[in-house]
Amino acid sequence: MTSDTTGTTGTTGTHGAILADSAPDDGDRPLVELRSIGKSYGNIRALHGVDLAVHPGNVTCVLGDNGAGKSTLIKIISGLHQHTEGDFLVDGAPVRFGTPREALDRGIATVYQDLATVPLMPVWRNFFLGSEMTRGVWPLRRLDVARMKETADAELRNMGIVLDNLEQPIGTLSGGQRQSVAISRAVYFGARVLILDEPTAALGVKQSGVVLKYIAAARDRGLGVIFITHNPHHAYMVGDHFSVLRLGTLELSAPRSEIGLEELTNHMAGGAELAALKHELGQVSGVDVEELPEEEELQPGAS
Template structure:
């Protein structure tokens, strides 16, 4: 079985949101959000609790269809009604509370449901050696080395578990990667493993969206930064626009972020009066 690898042309909008809105009753969880997620770039999403980050992840991963606007995949409108549809379209999501089958080996978790086989007909059987070798190579590609693929997945530290999911997405040809940063605190080494895997996905040409509350880590890997406030875009910045200290001030609720939020609220009020 050859390894499916997707390499998109760099800097093309693999995913694009055009005035996308999601409503829960009368509450707008997302309101007219427009942003492009180019292939080969990392877009970091930052914002306070309730800013719309989780809803954005839900839409992209197929958990919640959008109500208004458009979601484009390589220029074609899509509307996901289930996570299976999103995965089939090439969008892989790494969740905050990533679950693995702890008693199964690392390689079995990597290939769960898609195990390589050899032989035909009644002689067809699981190709364990190929599965082990492929798992080790794929994990090394995202920075996890000296791995025993037969170890239970429960032996992986937190950052390596997310790396396993990212390596799997890359191996099986994902076009876009959505990473919902773990809520549990990670050590520096664990965070380094996760960021290495995210950078590896960018290098392979995936469009990466990283949801994080850590502006310092965001600036280390991010190419652009989407700031959300009250479900709307409060800012869309690039590395040329801000440094790590700027992002930290924005996330700390400094004057710049307050000004963005006030301007955004005023704009929505004007639009609503029309």
């Protein structure tokens, strides 16, 4: 009965247990590392030869157009799908997750675009959704509402998120605020690696800025952040390393010190493809392509 009581009153223990069970950081060793990772679905090769390293206190931005392989990469790291090529290492040890729960137990949390929240439930209930704190023993066990509210408020404030009323339905918050709550929840429950799936895709400029601020806050707390996006401007605001996927392969992998925003945008847009498009448009009457850049201007490293 003692162990049962400990488990029911120790949801915060989940947070501590994950961190305690995780291997200590060893110098410059990545928290998560992918080596020549690939994924095939039957005869379809969705991902091939992708290298990625996620270090503590760094934001790794993964960019790519629709169909580039970003979703497949997320599913492998989060434990939803297993890789079919290459090596997947966590704390330097090879892993092959069978479920997202196994990834979460190793401190890898994913915040998807839908945020996995219940719009009509209060903020504090959504913060603990599926991992509610309880008190007492069966059959008199009940939710520890006061402690959940207190904890949720404290953790949100630790991330710089101040809400006047935790009782308000989370659906009444702005998109940026909901993303921020989801990020704070993942941090509280022991995330060391935080995967953010297009968190600014459906947000306006102001709300995108709110989310980017909390991405930087998560990095400053020592988390390794994987920021999936198709927006190079958002990526460059917070990113420390940039990886660009194209048709399932890694086209670019560079630290911030080696690449500028313009070059990153050209990689994202596909310089060669734009040059070919300019040539094709030049054959169409009534289309002025004189102001479009030449092919050599679109190539990486062009001055």
